Amino acid sequence: EDQVTQSPEALRLQEGESSSLNCSYTVSGLRGLFWYRQDPGKGPEFLFTLYSAGEEKEKERLKATLTKKESFLHITAPKPEDSATYLCAVQANSGGSNYKLTFGKGTLLTVNP
Amino acid sequence: SQTIHQWPATLVQPVGSPLSLECTVEGTSNPNLYWYRQAAGRGLQLLFYSVGIGQISSEVPQNLSASRPQDRQFILSSKKLLLSDSGFYLCAWRFGTSGGYTFGSGTRLTVV
Numbered sequence: 001e002d003q004v005t006q007s008p009e010a011l012r013l014q015e016g017e018s019s020s021l022n023c024s025y026t027v028s029g030l031r032g033l034f035w036y037r038q039d040p041g042k043g044p045e046f047l048f049t050l051y052s053a054g055e056e057k058e059k060e061r062l063k064a065t066l067t068k069k070e071s072f073l074h075i076t077a078p079k080p081e082d083s084a085t086y087l088c089a090v091q092a093n094s095g096g097s098n099y100k101l102t103f104g105k106g107t108l109l110t111v112n113p
Numbered sequence: 114s115q116t117i118h119q120w121p122a123t124l125v126q127p128v129g130s131p132l133s134l135e136c137t138v139e140g141t142s143n144p145n146l147y148w149y150r151q152a153a154g155r156g157l158q159l160l161f162y163s164v165g166i167g168q169i170s171s172e173v174p175q176n177l178s179a180s181r182p183q184d185r186q187f188i189l190s191s192k193k194l195l196l197s198d199s200g201f202y203l204c205a206w207r208f209g210t211s212g213g214y215t216f217g218s219g220t221r222l223t224v225v
Contacts (some may be wrong), residue, residue: 043216099212103157
């Protein structure tokens with residue numbers, strides 16, 4: 001069974017204080033690892049897809065990296081508007097054409113001004 | 114451009130009442146469609162997915178059912194709601210070749 005564990009559950013940062021969120025995964029053949037941002041009361045918003053170990057993706061203050069066992073979402077000099085829940089999900093090769101995603105519980109990030 | 118519509122945004126229903134949540138996608142054809150539920154303190158749980166009209170796969174035995182009467186329409190239903198059906202319901206479709214999803218805005222269901 002595919003599993004995704006995110007840590008920490010919650011993270012409080014001061015504006016400008018860089019940090020990283022962790023996503024550890026167990027999957028029978030990784031097809032892709034996905035990062036989403038979710039604001040309160042809204043649906044998740046797609047951020048990145050990573051496919052193979054060593055791959056990196058960047059978007060503004062966010063950078064996602066991938067190893068064979070985990071992924072990190074690095075947040076550089078965060079701003080209050082970066083406050084949200086960040087979700088990690090994996091997709092297994094064994095899924096065939098269904099492309100099911102297995103999600104972690106998320107990390108609630110709060111950035112104080 | 115592709116868009117996904119989900120309604121209603123909020124719903125308060127008594128125990129034992131029926132449920133129907135609708136999701137429609139525009140700007141694409143034959144999409145993979147998904148229903149997820151997000152309960153407090155839990156991650157997104159896959160309930161149903163569909164790879165085509167009339168094709169429904171269930172992931173979790175429960176009090177809910179799903180149907181796909183048209184290519185871009187996905188419906189989540191229940192004949193009799195339970196308190197445990199409360200949660201945030203999200204519809205999603207798979208975009209492009211990356212395997213990633215676009216999610217709808219969600220329905221907050223409270224069963225009282």
